[in-house]
Amino acid sequence: MCRIGAIKARNYIHPCKALLLMQSQQKGHDNSGFAMVMQDLGGIFEDYKDQPTLSMACTDEGLKRAEDILHAAGFRRVLQWVPETFPSEELDIVAMPNYVFETFSYPRSMKNATQKEKEELLLDMRLKVRAALEPEDLGFVYSFWPDVVTLKEIGNPHDIGKYFNLWQEDDNFTARIITAQCRQNTNYDIVRYAAHPFFMQGYTVLANGENTFYQKNREIQRNLHRGYIGFESDSQCFLYTLHYIHRQLGWPLPYYKHVITPLPFDDVSRREDSEQLMAIRQSLANLEINGPNTIIGLLPDNTMFTCCDAKKLRPVVIGRTSDTVAISSEVCGVNEILPERDWNTDIYPDEREVVMVDDSLEVIRWKQ
Amino acid sequence: METVKIQQTTPNDLPWKIIYSASRCTLCGSCVAACSFQAIECKIEKRRMVFSEGELPDPQARYSAVPVIKQVNSLQNYCRGCGICEKTCPNDAIRPERNQDTRHPIDTRCIGGDSIKRGGRKNLTGSTRTLDQLRVGRISQMTDPSLDAQRHTFDMLAPFGRIMPVEQLPFTVGEDGKLVPNSKTPPVNWIYPVIIGDMSIGALSWRMWEGIAMAVAYLNEECGLPVRMGSGEGGVPERLLKSRYLKYMILQVASGHFGWNRIIKAMPDMVEDPAGVLIKIGQGAKPGDGGLLQAQKVAEHIMAIRGVPKTDLLSPPNHQGLYSIEESVQKMFLSFNSAFKFRVPVSIKVAASSTSVSVFNNLVRDPYNIVGGFFLDGIDGGTAAAHEVSLDHTGHPIVSKLRDCYLAAVTQGRQGQIPLWAAGGLGKTGDLAADAFKMMCLGANGISTGKLVLQMAGCVGNDMGRCNACNTGLCPAGITTQSSPLAHRLDPEKVAENIVNYFLAMDQELKKMMAPIGNSTLPIGRSDALVAMDKAVGDRLQVQYVC
DSSP: OOEEEEEEEEEEEOHHHHHHHHHTTGGGSOSSOEEEEEEEEOGGGGGGTTSEEEEEEEOHHHHHHHHHHHHHTTOEEEEEEOOOOOOOTTSOEEOOSEEEEEEEEOOGGGTTOOHHHHHHHHHHHHHHHHHHHTTTTOEEEEEEEETEEEEEEEEOHHHHHHHTTTTSOOSSSOEEEEEEEEOOOOSSOOOGGGSSOEEETTEEEEEEEOOTTHHHHHHHHTTTOTTOOOOOSTTHHHHHHHIIIIIISOOOTHHHHHHHSOOOHHHHHTSTTHHHHHHHHHHTGGGOOOSSEEEEEEOTTSOEEEEEOTTOOSOOEEEEOSSEEEEESSHHHHHHHOTTSOGGGOBOOOTTEEEEEOTTOOEEEEEO | OOOOOTTSOOGGGSSEEEEEOTTTOOOOOHHHHHOTTOOEEEEEEEEEEEEOOSSSOOOEEEEEEEEEEEEOOOSSSOOOOOOHHHHHOTTOOEEEEEOTTOOHHHHHHHHHOSOOEEEESOOOOOSSOGGGGEEEOOOOOTTSOOOOTTTSOOBOOEEEEOOOOGGGOOEEEOTTSOEEEOSOOOOEEEEOSEEEOOOOBTTBOHHHHHHHHHHHHHHHHTSOOOOOEEOOSSOOOHHHHTSGGGGGEEEEEOTTOTTHHHHHHHGGGOSSOOSEEEEEOOOTTSTTOOOEEOGGGOOHHHHHHHTOOSSOEEOOSSOTTOOSHHHHIIIIIHHHHHHTTTOSOEEEEEEOOTTHHHHHHHHHTOTTOOOOOEEEEOTTOOEEEEEHHHHHHSOOOHHHHHHHHHHHHHHTTOTTSSOEEEESSTTTTSOHHHHHHHHHHTTOSEEEESHHHHHHHTOOOOTTSSOOOGGGTOOTTSSSOOOHHHHTTSOHHHHHHHHHHHHHHHHHHHHHHHTTTTOSBOOTTOGGGEEESSHHHHHHHTOEEOO
16 A cells, blocks of 8 residues: 655745655655655746756667657757756665756747647657667656656655655745655556556556556547557546546546545436436446545645545545645655644545635635 | 067067056055156056965965056156156155166157157266366455455346447536536336346246245345246236336347237337347257147137237247348347337347357447347257257257357457346356356356246256156146146245245345355456466466366
8 A cells, every 4th residue: 555645835845844744654654665756846946947857867869869859849948957866886776877957948849839739749759768768778758748858767765865864944946736645555556657646647646545446447548549549557547538538538636536435326316406416327337446545635736625435435634734735645745744733624525525725715615 | 378579569668667566555546647648547457366374385366456557658648857746755665766768768769750859958967067177266355354244245247138338428618617428328227137038938937926926026126126927928917017027027029029019009008118128049958959848738819919829939030031140230139129119138048059150240340329228148058848959969059059149249349238147057056156157257247147046946856867848738747838737836926936946045046145255236347356277278268277
């Protein structure tokens, strides 16, 4: 079982907060990896919010191939940030040769392109780079998107923090939203792509638990979108479903919950919108999840939300202050970063509830 | 001294021999009266007793005429092994015994010059059943906990009706952020995943049919299990057509169109829609062959319901006038959809065949979205009457073909759009829950069962040639007969009670299988929950092989 956490703050925060959030939940994971997605970036990335940043870990050859692909497509690098690393034999980390965070300007040909066209191009480029690196194991590309950076690594989260000097707070590498996961790898190979959070076209999802409908989800999702690939983890299915419902179908967020954990037939029949809910249950039966899960999601407009499985087999807690909201698998994580908050306002969502935090940090709750 | 007449039929030529103990028999006559086949009769045997009364041998003979029960030496009235004589005998004086040396399959053809007809299902047993080589092998533990079959709730419903591809759902997002429907979608009924399938009134006695109908009504209204019953091809009694119980019936139309005159005439008076319409193209027990109700079963009430004279009723192998799958979709489906004003799902039943996937692909790609279910019937399915050669030698097993259809849908991203319903020998071992569960894991949305329901009612037939006389109208259990005395052997209320109890037990057992894999909804397509004990089966079905 993994541990997941997310912080959304009014002011920019440093990744050390995310490490702190996760560290106290150490017994719930096995040091098989740590990953985080930072969105709404500050520091050195603050002036480049409209331009896509490539996040990857790779070999020298992998870096060359990725840059060649992007240059050939007309992207020009405008910023490169290579985190300083502090290797030590004592650290439990399986490091890659290069960690790359490069921001690019769009090709000139995209000058008059719509936002949607740009978004499709960014996805295509990420998929192309991934396809170019994968066969020879030259590296991993996690995201290529404006205002987003992703880091995934194998090893002890504490040591990963030391390796990248993430325990040392500074103003260069910050964001208003940080989602993070410490892995408890159960079913699958320890590979970087299998580490949450998963990211696609502005959507981020991380999950704690197991998706027993993994096979069903995967079988249908493969045919739904060119970007639904990999499936190194059963939790990727949650991201693809969110992306499909919210972006591809254009349905509002409440319907995500109706798709993944549909209401029992008896409950649906008593509702005013039973026609819509039955149609959803019918047409999207293969996107239902079953089994124990908590999901934390992030939308392109910086909205953060959480919900859990239909039997509340995996818990999550939301703690908040006036300028920060934190979601965590265990309350001890929230206690670490928000010790002064009013515990009485903590939220433990139930099995039919969605808790959403909008960009002004207002917390909105509703029952499915 | 009698001379040997080789061609004369003797009990040793017949499939069953009557074992009779004269010393135990009280000559009460119950067995003779009970044998619906008249395969035994009262006879007088001449006996000769030789004795000597003095101290020295002085043989004398005494003759006597002894009343006994004897087997009839006839290919018409031969013993079917049903065992009703044994059931009725108070003294265990009589019973049938299987005759391994039977010459019946040869003699019958030689003398009759006609093919052998019978009821039941395939009697040729091969290797171990495929479903028995599968186990539910993925058990949820720790990280994804098992559920509690008693405590948790389970959604045990299956769709019957055309499921729209999501991108074709007629929704727009309203100003309040809610989805608003702009037009109708095809009707879908969510029903219990086990249908009682397709046995006509005609094939069954009216008391058996009534018993099933009562059980279905009780399961729906008292037990909360929305079980549906297929009418078979043979119409529906008018009183039922005009009652509210029609909503539990799936009306079948086959190539003979039997009973549809009455159904159409009753439509203005219907107070409920039927649960669905099933267009029967083929049947697993006798693929490529049409329905058959022999004249001896066409009693007066059957003549009335079907609107026919007393004669052999044969449904043609094909629906006349249908040239292709595409045409059938356009003609028949549209006709039936529009007949019920697009409120009732219309589905199709075909015999499993090497060509099933092509048929399914054609239907699943139909642009009108009007095919509401694909019923696939395998070689182990039952029938009330068919040629034995069809029963035993034509057809296709259901398991791999169902799987093929599901995977064909998966390849196209169309799984679930036409619900798959599987049938054909499911529950053959008496354990329908296990078979149903495994078929669902392989991709079936639900299953259909018929023969097992007859066995719940007391059918004594089996797949080793016992009884199988459903075609004769002489069913010793009163299940497949239209003879009043025989039908009255059957208590419809007891039939209903047995069926209800079996379904309640099965419902529990389904939950006991869903709980360990951690699923609260039916495990459609969850082949990852299965393991195969046989490598070839595993490879064929894309299920993990274990040993």
